[in-house]
Every structure is written in C-alpha cells, then in structure tokens.
Amino acid sequence: MTVSTENKKTMARRISRVIRGMRATDGAGVELTRVIGQPALTMLDPFLLLDAFRSDKPEEYLAGFPPHPHRGFETVTYLLNGRMRHRDNAGHEGVIEAGGIQWMTAGRGIVHSEMPEQENGLLEGFQLWVNLPAAHKMDAPAYQEYPASHIPSETREGGVSLRVIAGTTSRNTRGPVVQPLTDPLYLDVKLPAGAEFVESTPSEHNAFVYVIHGPVVATDLQGDSVQLKRDDLGILARGDAVTLRSGGTETRFLVVAGKPLNEPVARGGPFVMNTRAEIEQAHRDYNQGRF
Numbered sequence: 001m002t003v004s005t006e007n008k009k010t011m012a013r014r015i016s017r018v019i020r021g022m023r024a025t026d027g028a029g030v031e032l033t034r035v036i037g038q039p040a041l042t043m044l045d046p047f048l049l050l051d052a053f054r055s056d057k058p059e060e061y062l063a064g065f066p067p068h069p070h071r072g073f074e075t076v077t078y079l080l081n082g083r084m085r086h087r088d089n090a091g092h093e094g095v096i097e098a099g100g101i102q103w104m105t106a107g108r109g110i111v112h113s114e115m116p117e118q119e120n121g122l123l124e125g126f127q128l129w130v131n132l133p134a135a136h137k138m139d140a141p142a143y144q145e146y147p148a149s150h151i152p153s154e155t156r157e158g159g160v161s162l163r164v165i166a167g168t169t170s171r172n173t174r175g176p177v178v179q180p181l182t183d184p185l186y187l188d189v190k191l192p193a194g195a196e197f198v199e200s201t202p203s204e205h206n207a208f209v210y211v212i213h214g215p216v217v218a219t220d221l222q223g224d225s226v227q228l229k230r231d232d233l234g235i236l237a238r239g240d241a242v243t244l245r246s247g248g249t250e251t252r253f254l255v256v257a258g259k260p261l262n263e264p265v266a267r268g269g270p271f272v273m274n275t276r277a278e279i280e281q282a283h284r285d286y287n288q289g290r291f
Contacts, residue, residue: 010200010240013207015220017041021052021231027114028063031055035210035233037129044206044235045260046182048073048272049129052210052231056122064115069291070106071282072137072272074130074179076186077102077114078165080212082123088112089291092143099148101165103177107132107139109282109291126210126254130182133261134274146176159192167257170200185257191246199255200241207236207257209244214251216244228253 019041021033030053037049055061078101087093089111096102116123154173155161166177167185189197201207209216216228221237228234236242242255268279285291
C-alpha cells in the first residue's frame with residue numbers, strides 16, 4: 001500500500017501490534033498506566049519506557065517522585081494538565097506547566113525529584129525514557145525545557161491540528177527539542193470526527209501511536225481496519241508514512257518515532273547501561289555520592 005505525502009509516493013506504516021497499557025505505581029505511590037516497559041512490551045528501541053498519568057484525585061499523585069537517580073538515558077516529561085516542580089542535585093529547578101516539555105539527558109548521573117505543584121485538580125501527562133548510545137551514556141547531564149508557548153503548532157485542512165515537540169513535519173514545522181543521537185519525532189495530534197492524518201516518518205526509525213482519547217482507526221499488516229482505544233499503543237511497522245483516522249468523535253494521540261541504537265541493554269532500576277558490570281558501577285557511584 002502506498003500513500004501520498006506532499007505528492008510523494010511512500011510506503012505506509014501499518015499497525016504490527018497493539019499493546020494495552022497496564023495499571024502500575026511508581027515514585028512514592030503515584031498511580032499511572034505503563035505502556036512501554038511492561039511484560040507485553042519491554043522496549044521499542046530506542047524507547048525504554050512510556051508511562052501515562054492521569055488523575056483528578058490528589059491522593060493518587062500528591063506523593064510525587066521524591067529524589068531519585070538516573071544514568072545512561074533521557075527522561076522526557078510532557079504535561080497536558082497540571083504543574084510539576086523539578087529539582088536536581090546540580091541546582092537546577094523549575095516548573096513544568098500544562099503544554100510544556102522537559103527533555104532531560106541524565107547522562108553520567110543526576111539525582112532529581114518531580115513533585116506536583118498543586119494540591120487538587122487534574123494532573124495529566126506522560127514520561128518517556130529514551131536510550132542513549134554507549135558512547136554517550138557518560139555525557140554531562142543536560143536539559144531541553146520549553147513552555148507551551150515555545151512549542152509550535154500546525155493546522156491542516158479538515159480541522160487537523162498538531163503540536164511539534166521534536167522533529168520536523170512534512171509541512172516543515174520544526175519542534176524545539178533536538179537530539180541527533182536518536183533523531184526523535186514527537187507529535188501531539190488532534191483530529192475532529194471523520195478526519196485523517198498523514199505524516200511522513202524516517203523509514204529506518206521505530207515508531208508508535210499512543211491514544212490519549214477517542215478511537216484511532218488504522219490499518220494492520222493484513223490490510224484490515226483496526227481501532228485503537230484510549231491507552232492503547234500501536235506499534236507501526238516499517239515504512240515511510242503513517243495514516244491515522246478518527247472515528248465518530250474527536251481524537252487525540254501521540255505519534256513518536258526514533259532511530260534504533262541496536263545495542264545491548266542492561267537495566268538496573270533507574271540506570272540503563274550496556275552491561276551488568278556498568279549497572280553495578282552505577283550503583284556504587286551513586287551510593288558513594290559520585291553523582
């Protein structure tokens with residue numbers, strides 16, 4: 001099957017698997033939905049974890065994520081609603097507000113906290129973990145942090161709208177986050193009822209669609225129509241472009257793609273390295289105050 005993006009014939013990405021998010025807790029007991037990093041999908045290189053949090057019950061999120069370490073990868077926090085304060089052991093501090101993004105490179109090691117900056121109301125967003133290649137796992141920690149006003153939006157025919165956090169769309173809208181190591185694409189897309197979204201993607205990237213609300217209609221490997229519902233993740237098979245449609249209601253979803261690293265992965269809680277020996281060294285370094 002081919003589709004046209006900007007009058008260029010491309011090979012369509014079809015849905016190869018559908019993963020249902022599972023209930024989990026993390027931090028100091030925050031209720032969340034784990035989509036990547038669970039038994040059904042341990043990772044989708046270079047993506048190590050995807051958590052969605054969505055609650056208007058303070059008891060489910062107020063405990064937050066007290067100080068904890070990371071090494072060897074990046075954490076990406078994107079908020080739809082609410083406010084989160086973050087602090088780290090290097091003196092960096094700020095508040096992520098609705099519509100804002102924080103792309104943190106943990107690199108060789110950082111200790112940080114993420115705590116709700118609210119006592120009631122809706123807190124909703126996502127945290128994505130993106131791996132780093134072996135040659136860059138010990139880079140200095142760094143941040144790319146942008147409020148909602150710095151994230152460009154794009155409006156297309158038929159009422160289709162999207163926010164571009166990372167990467168460049170086929171309409172040349174460029175997101176503020178730049179990471180050449182994995183060359184990510186991160187889009188937040190809204191479709192009115194009955195609309196269609198077509199977007200080109202690098203053919204060598206792994207990619208997925210995650211449904212925030214409303215059904216998303218796509219095509220599977222057999223050419224049949226498949227409907228993804230809220231908290232479903234559809235893995236997109238290799239191709240050059242993705243085509244997604246809404247059903248009878250407004251739909252919102254994330255489209256995320258990244259260049260696979262094709263390297264061994266060793267995990268140890270908050271650390272992601274290439275070997276068990278490196279994980280053990282990370283624990284020693286943290287316990288001896290070398291972060």
